[in-house]
Amino acid sequence: MRLRNIPGAREAVAADPRCISSPEICKGKWSEVFGNSNPVRVEVGMGKGRFIIDMALKYPDINFVGIEMYESVMIKGLQRLDKMESQPANLRFIRMNAEEIGQWFEEGEADRIYLNFSDPWPKARHARRRLESREFLARFAPILKSDGVIEFKTDNMDLFDFALEEVEPAGWQLLFQTRDLHSDAEAMKDNVMTEYESKFSAKGNPIYKYIIKKAL
Numbered sequence: 001m002r003l004r005n006i007p008g009a010r011e012a013v014a015a016d017p018r019c020i021s022s023p024e025i026c027k028g029k030w031s032e033v034f035g036n037s038n039p040v041r042v043e044v045g046m047g048k049g050r051f052i053i054d055m056a057l058k059y060p061d062i063n064f065v066g067i068e069m070y071e072s073v074m075i076k077g078l079q080r081l082d083k084m085e086s087q088p089a090n091l092r093f094i095r096m097n098a099e100e101i102g103q104w105f106e107e108g109e110a111d112r113i114y115l116n117f118s119d120p121w122p123k124a125r126h127a128r129r130r131l132e133s134r135e136f137l138a139r140f141a142p143i144l145k146s147d148g149v150i151e152f153k154t155d156n157m158d159l160f161d162f163a164l165e166e167v168e169p170a171g172w173q174l175l176f177q178t179r180d181l182h183s184d185a186e187a188m189k190d191n192v193m194t195e196y197e198s199k200f201s202a203k204g205n206p207i208y209k210y211i212i213k214k215a216l
């Protein structure tokens with residue numbers, strides 16, 4: 001998702017205290033950033049932030065970090081927060097390409113990573129840009145605790161098939177998968193909808209999900 005350039009978005013995001021402008025100085029220090037040692041969960045590709053904001057509100061004892069490449073998209077999340085009476089203290093944003101994620105988190109500093117409706121990058125030559133590729137899984141592995149998991153949701157069957165094929169060669173193991181999340185009452189119990197999930201499930205598209213952890 002890349003919205004049209006929004007005048008002033010770059011400056012607004014850069015100046016906003018809810019957005020971490022130098023995440024490398026947070027490496028190993030996220031407990032100081034949040035002022036507690038609660039678990040830290042990360043959404044890579046948060047878009048306009050519906051999921052991560054709703055998660056932060058639902059789970060005040062968990063810290064959430066949303067990563068998004070484009071200011072023009074992230075500003076929408078900030079505008080949503082502006083409309084709220086009080087700000088969730090357990091939420092921060094990083095406006096950067098997640099390729100650099102290893103520079104922002106110490107080994108084992110995160111306990112969960114969410115990948116929601118990631119860009120599919122359909123051309124084979126762009127496969128390395130897919131967040132579920134072995135290249136990205138190798139970036140995510142060190143920052144997750146040993147029992148930490150990645151949760152991935154999409155409505156794109158080709159991307160889901162690709163993601164499943166990457167799991168084992170990348171050194172991960174599959175804990176759960178479904179090709180119709182919204183028909184799985186147990187899996188839906190704690191489901192928090194993302195913006196894309198809401199849009200695509202309303203059209204009748206099945207939602208695919210996996211949960212993976214690092215193989216021992």
Ligand SMILES: C[S@@+](CC[C@H](N)C(=O)[O-])C[C@H]1O[C@@H](n2cnc3c(N)ncnc32)[C@H](O)[C@@H]1O
Nearest residue numbers: 001045046047068069097098116117194195196
């Ligand atoms: C299709 S949108 C989905 C947004 C949201 N997660 C949802 O489910 O509604 C994917 C988002 O991921 C962002 N993104 C893709 N690759 C990224 C990367 N390497 N680093 C940070 N953000 C990325 C895109 O800019 C886009 O806003």
